[in-house]
Amino acid sequence: MRRLFIIGIVLSVLSGIAAPALPFFGSTLALAQSCDAGENLEEVAVSFIVRCCKGSIYREFPGQLLFVKIAEIRRGKTAHHKKAWKLLNDNRFKK
Numbered sequence: 001m002r003r004l005f006i007i008g009i010v011l012s013v014l015s016g017i018a019a020p021a022l023p024f025f026g027s028t029l030a031l032a033q034s035c036d037a038g039e040n041l042e043e044v045a046v047s048f049i050v051r052c053c054k055g056s057i058y059r060e061f062p063g064q065l066l067f068v069k070i071a072e073i074r075r076g077k078t079a080h081h082k083k084a085w086k087l088l089n090d091n092r093f094k095k
């Protein structure tokens with residue numbers, strides 16, 4: 001997946017188009033995966049939200065968990081973790 005992204009950057013530079021920014025360097029970039037949170041555990045929450053959820057989820061989603069991997073949110077025991085996991089799987093916020 002990362003190789004395809006790098007190839008896209010190289011092609012865009014060669015063609016003169018501005019290369020896309022890497023907002024979450026070091027995280028797993030999921031460009032064409034499913035929108036099931038349980039299948040994207042290695043993805044950072046904000047990346048999953050941008051790709052699969054409506055923007056209105058940001059009103060309810062715990063801000064301290066935006067840059068945490070979904071696997072950690074799923075394993076978490078606090079109320080914030082439980083709420084975040086519930087919101088990521090709530091059909092009201094699916095695109």
